[in-house]
Amino acid sequence: MVLTFVEIGISKEEALEALQVVRQECHGDATRTAGGSGATRKCTALELLEEEQAQGFIITFCSALDNILGGGVQLTKITEICGAPGVGKTQLCMQLAVDVQIPECFGGVAGEAVFIDTEGSFMVDRVVEIATACVRHCQLIAEAHQEEDNLKALETFSLESILSHIYYFRCRDYVELLAQVYLLPDFLSEHSKVRLVVVDGIAFPFRHDFEDLSLRTRLLNGLAQQLIIIANDHKSAVVLTNQMTTRIGQSQSTLVPALGESWGHAATVRLIFHWDNSQRLATLYKSPSQKESTIPYHITSHGFRDVQPPAVTQNAEDTEMNPRKRPRREEEK
Amino acid sequence: MAAKKLRRARLSEELCERLSRYQITTCQDFLCLSLLELMKVTGQSYYDVQKLLCKVSRACAPKMQTAYEMKLRKSVNPSSAFLSTTLHSLDKVLHGGVPCGSLTEITSPPGCGKTQFCIMVSVLATLPVSMGGLDGAVIYIDTESAFSAERLIEIAGSRFPTYFDSDEKLFCMTSSVHLYRELTCGAVLNRIMSLEEEIISKKVKLIIIDSVASVVRKEFDTKLQGNLAERSNFLARGASVLKYLAEEFSIPKSEMLGPVTAQFGSMGHPLGVLGGCGDLLGLEMINRWVFSSVFGLLPAPSGSTVVTIVLTCC
Numbered sequence: 125m126v127l128t129f130v131e132i133g134i135s136k137e138e139a140l141e142a143l144q145v146v147r148q149e150c151h152g153d154a155t156r157t158a159g160g161s162g163a164t165r166k167c168t169a170l171e172l173l174e175e176e177q178a179q180g181f182i183i184t185f186c187s188a189l190d191n192i193l194g195g196g197v198q199l200t201k202i203t204e205i206c207g208a209p210g211v212g213k214t215q216l217c218m219q220l221a222v223d224v225q226i227p228e229c230f231g232g233v234a235g236e237a238v239f240i241d242t243e244g245s246f247m248v249d250r251v252v253e254i255a256t257a258c259v260r261h262c263q264l265i266a267e268a269h270q271e272e273d274n275l276k277a278l279e280t281f282s283l284e285s286i287l288s289h290i291y292y293f294r295c296r297d298y299v300e301l302l303a304q305v306y307l308l309p310d311f312l313s314e315h316s317k318v319r320l321v322v323v324d325g326i327a328f329p330f331r332h333d334f335e336d337l338s339l340r341t342r343l344l345n346g347l348a349q350q351l352i353i354i355a356n357d358h359k360s361a362v363v364l365t366n367q368m369t370t371r372i373g374q375s376q377s378t379l380v381p382a383l384g385e386s387w388g389h390a391a392t393v394r395l396i397f398h399w400d401n402s403q404r405l406a407t408l409y410k411s412p413s414q415k416e417s418t419i420p421y422h423i424t425s426h427g428f429r430d431v432q433p434p435a436v437t438q439n440a441e442d443t444e445m446n447p448r449k450r451p452r453r454e455e456e457k
Numbered sequence: 458m459a460a461k462k463l464r465r466a467r468l469s470e471e472l473c474e475r476l477s478r479y480q481i482t483t484c485q486d487f488l489c490l491s492l493l494e495l496m497k498v499t500g501q502s503y504y505d506v507q508k509l510l511c512k513v514s515r516a517c518a519p520k521m522q523t524a525y526e527m528k529l530r531k532s533v534n535p536s537s538a539f540l541s542t543t544l545h546s547l548d549k550v551l552h553g554g555v556p557c558g559s560l561t562e563i564t565s566p567p568g569c570g571k572t573q574f575c576i577m578v579s580v581l582a583t584l585p586v587s588m589g590g591l592d593g594a595v596i597y598i599d600t601e602s603a604f605s606a607e608r609l610i611e612i613a614g615s616r617f618p619t620y621f622d623s624d625e626k627l628f629c630m631t632s633s634v635h636l637y638r639e640l641t642c643g644a645v646l647n648r649i650m651s652l653e654e655e656i657i658s659k660k661v662k663l664i665i666i667d668s669v670a671s672v673v674r675k676e677f678d679t680k681l682q683g684n685l686a687e688r689s690n691f692l693a694r695g696a697s698v699l700k701y702l703a704e705e706f707s708i709p710k711s712e713m714l715g716p717v718t719a720q721f722g723s724m725g726h727p728l729g730v731l732g733g734c735g736d737l738l739g740l741e742m743i744n745r746w747v748f749s750s751v752f753g754l755l756p757a758p759s760g761s762t763v764v765t766i767v768l769t770c771c
Contacts, residue, residue, distance in 0.1 A: 221524075239524075244559060244700050248527045249552065287525035294519050296701060299485045303514035306488075310511065311521075332693030339489060346491070 180233040182224045182320060182361055184216065185258075186430045188419035192408045193393070199233070199319060199361045202351055202390065204326075206366040206381040207397030212404055212423050213365040214245045216397075217322045219428040220363060221290050222255045224320040227277035230262050235319025235360070236289040238311070240304060242328045246292065255286040257426035291315065298329035302343065305350050312358045321354065325365040327382045341386055348390035364391065403431070463487060466516035468509070472499060484517045540582060540663065541589045543616075557591075558707045560700055564670075572603045573612075575665045580613045582663035583630045588620065593662025594633040596655060598648055600672040604636055635659060642676050642691050645669075649698050656706050664702070669695070 134142075181196030190196045197203050197220060205213045221239055226232025239246060262281060266274035291311075295301040301323075312318050326347075334340045355362045369382040381388065381396070388394070394410035407418040420431045461484045464473050473482075479498045481487055488510070490498070495506045531538060539553030548554045555561055555578065563571050579597060584590025597604060613621050613630055621627050635655070639645045645666070655661060669692070677688040 244704055248524055248531060251524055252528060284525060287528055288523045290524035292522050292524055292527065294704075296519070297697075299488055300517055300519055302488045303484070303516075303518040306510050306514040307518050328693075328697075332690050332697065342491065343489065 179359075180228075182220055182233060182235075183226070183231065184219060184428055185223065185261075186419075186421045186428050188430055189406055189421055189428075192406075192414060192417045192419055193395075193411075194414045197320075197361045197363060198393070199359055200355050201392040202348070202355055202362045202364065203393040203395065204364045204366055204381075204391030205395045205397060206368060206409075208368050208379065208399070211397040211399065212421070212428070213397060214243075214324055215250075215423050216428050217324050217363060217365060218246070218251050219254055220320060220361075221322060222251065222258050222286055222427070224361075225281070225286050225289055226258065226262065227281055229271070229273040229277050230265060233319050234317075236291070236315060236317045237320040237322065238291045238293070238308070238315075238318055240293045240295060240301070240321070240323045242295045242301060242323070243325055244294065245324065246294075248287075251287065251290065252283065253425060254427040255283050259283060259286070289317075291318070295329065298343065301329055302347070305347055305354075308350075308354055309357070312354065312360070316358075318358065319360045320363065321351070321360055322363045323351075323365070325367060327365075327367040331367070331382060341384065344383060344387055344390070348387075351390075460485060461517050463513065466513050468512065472509075475499065484513050487513050488517075540578070540591055542578065543581060543589065558704050560696065560703055572601075572667055573608075575667050576604065576609050577612055577616070579634050579663065579665065580609065580616065580630065583633050584617070584620070588617075591662035594635060594659045595663045595665065596635050596637065596652065596659075596661050598637045598639055598645065598664070598666045600639055600645065600666075600668060602638060603667060606631060606636075609634065633659075635661075640672065642672050645672055646691060646695055649695055649702075652698075652702055653705075656702065661706075664699070666699075 179199050181190070181193070181198060183190050183196040184193075205216060207213050217239070221237040224233060224235045224237050226234070228234045259278075259281060262274075263278060266278055293304050295304055308321065312321075326344075330340055330344065351362045351364075354360065366387075367382045368379045370377045371380045379398075381394070388410075391410070392412060393408070396407045396409045398405055398407070403420050404422065405418050405420055408414060408416055422429045422431050462482060463476060463484060463486075464470075466484060468476075476482070476487070476498060481490070481498060487495075492503070492506060495509070496503065499506060499509065501509070538558075539548075539551075539556055541548050541554040542551075563574065565571055575597070579595045581589070582591045582593060582595050585592045609631060610627055613627060621630065637648055639648050649666075652661075652664065656664075673688055673692065677684045677691075
């Protein structure tokens with residue numbers, strides 16, 4: 125369009141001005157309504173930097189894992205957790221569903237959580253344990269620092285409130301999952317405090333009963349796109365869990381994340397959980413801003429935690445918070 | 458839910474007519490199409506198709522519940538949450554016993570006591586609630602012909618001599634254990650699919666499959682191409698149906714996988730030991746118990762630490 129104007133003999137800038145005037149005259153209302161959401165998708169890197177620095181992270185209570193992630197699970201990004209069965213993926217999801225609700229004065233994002241369960245591995249009793257430990261942890265901090273804000277926040281941060289703000293959906297097959305993800309934007313608009321969407325696990329409904337693999341790839345890509353839009357529009361973190369599958373090589377077989385190569389592009393951050401003898405390890409496999417590293421972690425009765433090195437001296441506060449840790453170390457020896 | 462007809466999703470008659478001409482009659486058909494295809498078959502604009510998608514999604518999406526509501530519902534009926542195994546240390550570690558409403562997998566090298574355990578649990582399930590049982594019938598799907606009715610009576614008589622004091626009581630118990638001998642994968646899958654009616658009519662409270670690995674190993678040779686995919690397909694389908702049944706009817710289900718495959722770690726190491734088929738294919742079992750000949754039972758369910766308990770089989 126500019127070129128046709130230039131043919132007349134005016135400069136490109138003058139042509140652009142003319143075009144803009146014409147557009148405004150013709151489109152008027154249409155641009156105003158359609159451009160609403162489009163405008164927020166365009167910004168400079170400086171604006172983005174300010175946003176990123178102000179954004180909170182959802183901590184995992186395992187400081188080593190938080191460190192390699194750069195602070196915790198990031199909002200507005202999709203994080204994928206892959207691992208063999210029993211390694212702790214659902215544990216971390218339940219931990220995050222509790223941690224997202226930590227009040228801001230304790231370093232949390234004070235949000236709510238949506239938990240979409242396709243495998244039926246969500247155990248309420250376990251969430252109760254994790255939430256109780258989290259509340260206790262905050263209470264200890266409040267007692268130590270004795271600040272008004274902390275004590276006030278504790279009044280609303282209780283076991284009942286944590287459980288009431290975890291919105292649970294049980295999807296039995298991939299159609300229910302697709303339907304639920306189509307309805308998520310409306311749900312999130314009604315519940316604007318949601319800062320975490322967990323889909324545990326994304327692989328299970330797609331791994332059987334699918335003869336048409338191209339349909340599967342298309343549906344998965346569609347899901348990934350919708351989740352990215354949800355993550356950005358509602359400023360929430362999206363956490364997905366994936367299974368591992370065996371890739372049969374020529375001489376050996378390796379465990380790789382399921383759902384194929386193209387699914388690997390869906391998540392921004394990829395964590396792989398695996399075993400090394402009896403130690404659970406988490407590897408940051410893919411991240412745009414952090415380097416690849418592996419750390420050990422533990423699953424205690426209180427939830428997802430660091431591995432405590434035996435040489436660390438425990439002060440009174442620590443023993444109160446994690447009374448089970450010492451007995452276990454003795455047992456392991 | 459997926460097979461729900463579009464008519465029931467409250468779409469207009471003429472729209473349903475139009476869609477049925479393209480063979481789109483269920484919610485599943487509708488939701489699997491891309492936006493462009495939907496626009497073509499419905500003849501409507503982008504925004505209208507979005508609204509239609511929401512309408513159809515609402516018809517098949519699951520209901521929301523908060524974790525708090527789930528907890529309240531559980532606390533109303535605490536005794537029905539678990540089936541106690543009557544092994545106190547095991548029950549303590551498992552926070553109650555075999556959980557109702559979910560799938561439990563038991564794996565071990567041969568000869569450790571899996572079938573014995575299953576027979577014992579069958580007896581327990583038929584006991585009245587006051588004695589810690591489920592007061593219901595048991596469905597026992599046997600693929601190895603390892604179930605012995607005489608052993609069942611022996612266990613019942615020795616374990617609960619005061620309760621099973623008459624032959625009548627024993628016969629009553631044995632008549633509530635329904636045994637199905639299935640010797641092929643296809644037969645097992647068919648049996649699982651048809652369980653829903655049996656559960657309701659016979660008031661079943663426990664389902665045991667002994668064992669999945671033996672029948673799978675017989676039929677699928679992983680060295681042959683394509684068999685691995687078929688095998689995982691079969692297992693995943695079976696597992697998802699079982700999970701649905703477990704949750705719908707709130708019954709504990711014990712699925713047994715057979716001996717450990719040698720390539721996946723040594724037997725002495727509990728956490729390196731993987732079940733016969735489960736880990737190879739990434740099957741998610743909610744509770745996995747590993748029997749080992751040295752250590753006894755090492756449960757590794759989600760949420761608990763791994764603890765060793767010594768069991769004796771007698």
